[in-house]
Amino acid sequence: MKLDLSSLKSVRDFADDINNTVTKLDVLVHNAGTAHMFGSKTTEDGLEMTMATNHFGPFLLTHLLIGLLKRSAPSRIVIVGSELYRLAYLNLNNLNPVDGFPAYLYYVSKYANIVFAQELARRLEGSGVTVNCLHPGMIDSGIWRNVPFPLNLPLKILIKGFFKSPAEGAQTTIYLSVSEDVEGISGKYFIDCKEYFLSHGAKDPATAKKLWELSETFVGLKLNDPHI
Numbered sequence: 351m352k353l354d355l356s357s358l359k360s361v362r363d364f365a366d367d368i369n370n371t372v373t374k375l376d377v378l379v380h381n382a383g384t385a386h387m388f389g390s391k392t393t394e395d396g397l398e399m400t401m402a403t404n405h406f407g408p409f410l411l412t413h414l415l416i417g418l419l420k421r422s423a424p425s426r427i428v429i430v431g432s433e434l435y436r437l438a439y440l441n442l443n444n445l446n447p448v449d450g451f452p453a454y455l456y457y458v459s460k461y462a463n464i465v466f467a468q469e470l471a472r473r474l475e476g477s478g479v480t481v482n483c484l485h486p487g488m489i490d491s492g493i494w495r496n497v498p499f500p501l502n503l504p505l506k507i508l509i510k511g512f513f514k515s516p517a518e519g520a521q522t523t524i525y526l527s528v529s530e531d532v533e534g535i536s537g538k539y540f541i542d543c544k545e546y547f548l549s550h551g552a553k554d555p556a557t558a559k560k561l562w563e564l565s566e567t568f569v570g571l572k573l574n575d576p577h578i
Contacts, residue, residue, distance in 0.1 A: 355407030365414035404459035423478025435461035469558035471537030480536035
């Protein structure tokens, strides 16, 4: 099955494939993401590329798979955020910043991930589907491949010397996906397999509600689509 999270059509096609072939879904992990360092880019849907891939695509996919997740309860949704969200401001008056600085928009998209996770957990309370988010740490992964020369040279040294390996960076994601320690726990934020605090802004219910409503519009959620 193919999935391009930056394409709303691809997300819908993928969800159709899953719903038509899978009878049980125990865990949905939103891990895939992109970080464009320079040069703004929009998708076929007119969305800014980083926000489309990291937030809007996962938002739509969650809606389209929520029925399967509920039927599979107890089930889990795990959303990979980042501590870099603390460097960002979530401007709800410009949630599709096509002229924004791409590197900064990665931070914004991670902020959106965390706020989305809080609202999703609230809406799914009592459904048997839990939702938690995490910061995996700084990881030596392909997400840095778009850093241009010469900035990539010192970054390579930093990555090899101080960043986690992919296996190390996956540990909290795995923990939230399968550990009995977090069974029934929802709406929390974790670092290194331990609960961690969120900023007041990331926990603000009004912000979460507004982000949700705007995201429904940007992804073109239809009346006959599953709603949460």
